[in-house]
Amino acid sequence: xxxxxxxxxxxxxxxxxxxxxxxxxxxxxxxxxxxxxxxxxxxxxxxxxxxxxxxxxxxxxxxxxxxxxxxxxxxxxxxxxxxxxxxxxxxxxxxxxxxxxxxxxxxxxxxxxxxxxxxxxxxxxxxxxxxxxxxxxxxxxxxxxxxxxxxxxxxxxxxxxxxxxxxxxxxxxxxxxxxxxxxxxxxxxxxxxxxxxxxxxxxxxxxxxxxxxxxxxxxxxx
Amino acid sequence: xxxxxxxxxxxxxxxxxxxxxxxxxxxxxxxxxxxxxxxxxxxxxxxxxxxxxxxxxxxxxxxxxxxxxxxxxxxxxxxxxxxxxxxxxxxxxxxxxxxxxxxxxxxxxxxxxxxxxxxxxxxxxxxxxxxxxxxxxxxxxxxxxxxxxxxxxxxxxxxxxxxxxxxxxxxxxxxxxxxxxxxxxxxxxxxxxxxxxxxxxxxxxxxxxxxxxxxxxxxxxxxx
Numbered sequence: 001x002x003x004x005x006x007x008x009x010x011x012x013x014x015x016x017x018x019x020x021x022x023x024x025x026x027x028x029x030x031x032x033x034x035x036x037x038x039x040x041x042x043x044x045x046x047x048x049x050x051x052x053x054x055x056x057x058x059x060x061x062x063x064x065x066x067x068x069x070x071x072x073x074x075x076x077x078x079x080x081x082x083x084x085x086x087x088x089x090x091x092x093x094x095x096x097x098x099x100x101x102x103x104x105x106x107x108x109x110x111x112x113x114x115x116x117x118x119x120x121x122x123x124x125x126x127x128x129x130x131x132x133x134x135x136x137x138x139x140x141x142x143x144x145x146x147x148x149x150x151x152x153x154x155x156x157x158x159x160x161x162x163x164x165x166x167x168x169x170x171x172x173x174x175x176x177x178x179x180x181x182x183x184x185x186x187x188x189x190x191x192x193x194x195x196x197x198x199x200x201x202x203x204x205x206x207x208x209x210x211x212x213x214x215x216x217x218x219x220x221x222x
Numbered sequence: 223x224x225x226x227x228x229x230x231x232x233x234x235x236x237x238x239x240x241x242x243x244x245x246x247x248x249x250x251x252x253x254x255x256x257x258x259x260x261x262x263x264x265x266x267x268x269x270x271x272x273x274x275x276x277x278x279x280x281x282x283x284x285x286x287x288x289x290x291x292x293x294x295x296x297x298x299x300x301x302x303x304x305x306x307x308x309x310x311x312x313x314x315x316x317x318x319x320x321x322x323x324x325x326x327x328x329x330x331x332x333x334x335x336x337x338x339x340x341x342x343x344x345x346x347x348x349x350x351x352x353x354x355x356x357x358x359x360x361x362x363x364x365x366x367x368x369x370x371x372x373x374x375x376x377x378x379x380x381x382x383x384x385x386x387x388x389x390x391x392x393x394x395x396x397x398x399x400x401x402x403x404x405x406x407x408x409x410x411x412x413x414x415x416x417x418x419x420x421x422x423x424x425x426x427x428x429x430x431x432x433x434x435x436x437x438x439x440x441x442x443x444x445x446x
Contacts, residue, residue: 120339
């Protein structure tokens with residue numbers, strides 16, 4: 001069941017990019033990036049057990065954001081990818097601010113979810129602070145690397161995969177390791193980080209291959 | 223405390239609209255609608271106490287969606303209504319679906335408190351589902367009528383203040399009534415339901431008045 005849902009979410013994540021590539025345009029891709037950013041931030045609050053290992057749930061949609069950026073750099077001008085990164089960052093900051101402010105409001109006596117809501121947000125305060133920061137660093141690094149790769153002609157797919165493996169390591173180190181280190185200790189954080197890194201690298205390699213296939217599919221709307 | 227936070231959130235919504243408009247013009251406003259709808263899917267399940275009545279969180283966001291819609295209709299015409307509603311519905315449904323699907327996946331033993339809280343909040347909780355359905359139905363329906371009322375007041379009076387306040391006073395009351403009835407009937411008594419409708423309406427009207435600031439700023443800005 002867990003594996004099924006994980007795979008379903010991964011297929012939806014890359015599937016939506018494919019649908020937008022084929023039938024829609026740039027505006028809809030902006031919209032999708034914003035949705036993925038908010039979903040990834042929310043999912044980062046949960047650690048899931050899948051294939052017997054513990055990983056952070058945000059890795060699916062986090063990968064989706066990086067691939068939307070990759071798509072933008074391949075298809076549009078650099079200025080557009082800068083706008084996309086800025087939009088994602090502002091969206092993350094606003095969502096974080098809303099989560100924090102709403103969690104400190106004095107709740108109603110009848111509210112059965114208040115305790116869970118406060119636990120979820122306030123226990124994950126390091127995640128809320130570190131995640132937008134790590135995403136900014138990852139997106140900036142990815143943007144630079146993808147622009148360099150755009151000029152490459154030989155072995156572009158292999159070079160892209162190697163770049164992604166490196167960027168994922170930096171992202172996992174900054175985000176997952178440090179945010180969990182503050183919450184559950186350095187040793188446990190290391191285990192989750194390594195597991196998440198392994199899962200994310202596999203997922204990103206599959207996504208890269210799919211995205212390169214997607215680029216070959218002819219668009220309905222130019 | 224709650225009043226100060228509500229005011230802060232209202233100002234945050236206003237700043238977000240101006241910022242996104244400056245960055246992306248019409249696209250920026252649509253992104254604003256998407257962000258506000260997405261955050262609402264997370265926050266609207268929590269209740270806070272205002273003047274002794276229960277009020278859902280994220281009311282500045284609901285008002286923000288209507289304000290953004292008014293600005294889009296004002297600047298780009300009535301044809302945009304369908305796209306506004308689709309943006310709102312798609313972002314709400316996608317975020318709700320993804321977040322709740324993750325809630326179904328078995329949690330890890332690490333960071334247990336947070337995992338339990340996440341599963342308790344989401345994971346297709348039936349009362350949450352009711353609030354979600356109430357929210358998207360009332361907002362999307364009212365976004366449609368709001369745009370027409372806004373447009374016709376604008377055509378007859380041609381004053382920004384009249385069209386904004388006029389549409390807000392009518393639409394927000396109907397929206398509050400539909401939302402509270404759909405989400406909380408049989409849970410609270412009729413007196414409490416009435417109080418919840420009135421408080422929700424009043425807060426949204428106040429936030430709407432604060433929201434006149436970005437309306438004026440954005441409408442006066444010129445598109446390049």
